[in-house]
Amino acid sequence: MDAAIEVLAREGARGLTFRSVDVEAAVPPGTASNYFASRDDLLTRAGSRVYERLQPDDATMARHRTSAPDRHTYVVLMRELIARIGAFRTGHLALLELRLEATRRPELRAVLTGRVRADIDANANVAYHLASGLPGDATAVRLLYLAFNWIVVEQLTLPDVFSEAERDALVAAAVERIVTP
Amino acid sequence: MDAAIEVLAREGARGLTFRSVDVEAAVPPGTASNYFASRDDLLTRAGSRVYERLQPDDATMARHRTSAPDRHTYVVLMRELIARIGAFRTGHLALLELRLEATRRPELRAVLTGRVRADIDANANVAYHLASGLPGDATAVRLLYLAFNWIVVEQLTLPDVFSEAERDALVAAAVERIVTP
Numbered sequence: 005m006d007a008a009i010e011v012l013a014r015e016g017a018r019g020l021t022f023r024s025v026d027v028e029a030a031v032p033p034g035t036a037s038n039y040f041a042s043r044d045d046l047l048t049r050a051g052s053r054v055y056e057r058l059q060p061d062d063a064t065m066a067r068h069r070t071s072a073p074d075r076h077t078y079v080v081l082m083r084e085l086i087a088r089i090g091a092f093r094t095g096h097l098a099l100l101e102l103r104l105e106a107t108r109r110p111e112l113r114a115v116l117t118g119r120v121r122a123d124i125d126a127n128a129n130v131a132y133h134l135a136s137g138l139p140g141d142a143t144a145v146r147l148l149y150l151a152f153n154w155i156v157v158e159q160l161t162l163p164d165v166f167s168e169a170e171r172d173a174l175v176a177a178a179v180e181r182i183v184t185p
Numbered sequence: 186m187d188a189a190i191e192v193l194a195r196e197g198a199r200g201l202t203f204r205s206v207d208v209e210a211a212v213p214p215g216t217a218s219n220y221f222a223s224r225d226d227l228l229t230r231a232g233s234r235v236y237e238r239l240q241p242d243d244a245t246m247a248r249h250r251t252s253a254p255d256r257h258t259y260v261v262l263m264r265e266l267i268a269r270i271g272a273f274r275t276g277h278l279a280l281l282e283l284r285l286e287a288t289r290r291p292e293l294r295a296v297l298t299g300r301v302r303a304d305i306d307a308n309a310n311v312a313y314h315l316a317s318g319l320p321g322d323a324t325a326v327r328l329l330y331l332a333f334n335w336i337v338v339e340q341l342t343l344p345d346v347f348s349e350a351e352r353d354a355l356v357a358a359a360v361e362r363i364v365t366p
Contacts, residue, residue, distance in 0.1 A: 018199045103342035117343045150332040161284035162298045177324045
């Protein structure tokens with residue numbers, strides 16, 4: 005699955021074949037076709053694997069649960085999230101390739117839709133938890149999700165549109181305005 | 186160029202060849218290779234063509250210039266923008282394919298970066314104009330750009346993540362919170 009992520013990021017969904025995964029993983033020809041039932045299976049499991057690798061670890065989660073519920077914490081959380089994404093560039097490029105491939109494959113679209121909704125709901129739960137006393141309502145969580153997803157796309161695909169300082173300022177401004185008292 | 190947009194949206198950047206453009210445009214084999222100097226040329230001009238087709242017409246621009254400078258106008262503008270994008274689905278899918286291809290092609294990346302920055306600046310100008318009296322500052326324009334770009338990605342690639350009513354509510358909430366008094 006990790007090899008499939010690298011192939012997706014580098015060559016796009018159309019470049020992803022059992023054979024290309026075998027080569028990337030440096031395993032004997034025919035190995036990938038033994039582990040994945042179909043190309044749809046390969047695509048959807050590569051997508052799940054990206055989400056799995058993007059989960060914060062238990063120590064990070066514990067730290068978040070004990071952070072002060074204020075806007076500053078939000079900004080820190082969001083910058084960490086964006087840094088985690090930047091550190092797994094191929095994973096996010098693979099997800100974008102999968103989204104585009106989903107316009108052509110209903111089964112992949114259904115799997116990704118379920119995954120994204122679960123992710124938004126999980127974020128909402130974290131925010132609600134953090135938000136004892138903080139106005140981190142569901143609308144704020146969704147608006148931040150929208151804005152930050154595009155910051156990530158911009159950073160991954162056209163990194164010179166915004167400088168790093170501009171991105172940092174946009175993250176802070178987004179929290180300042182969207183997470184209203 | 187229009188044929189190239191359709192091929193990009195349907196088959197991705199890797200499916201875009203002179204030959205596939207000839208077939209899509211129903212012109213004799215060899216025609217595309219007479220009109221485009223290289224594959225980079227074909228990719229970048231297809232991208233420019235999408236932006237050209239997304240421009241609002243003169244009547245729409247004139248109407249915007251005479252609209253009342255309030256938040257309601259912003260919401261109307263943004264819903265129109267999103268509708269214009271939905272009406273040119275293949276153009277936006279083609280732009281996403283081009284962004285991903287730009288991670289592999291520095292020349293394409295440079296062209297797209299210039300184009301996107303110009304677009305953000307143009308939006309800022311429109312907003313400044315509208316904003317005589319309105320707090321449509323450059324930060325607001327950028328934050329709306331981020332949020333709306335991702336709404337469009339979601340709508341085009343995983344249309345069931347948010348319902349149409351949810352998308353409408355998110356547009357209104359984004360303006361309400363981001364365009365602060």
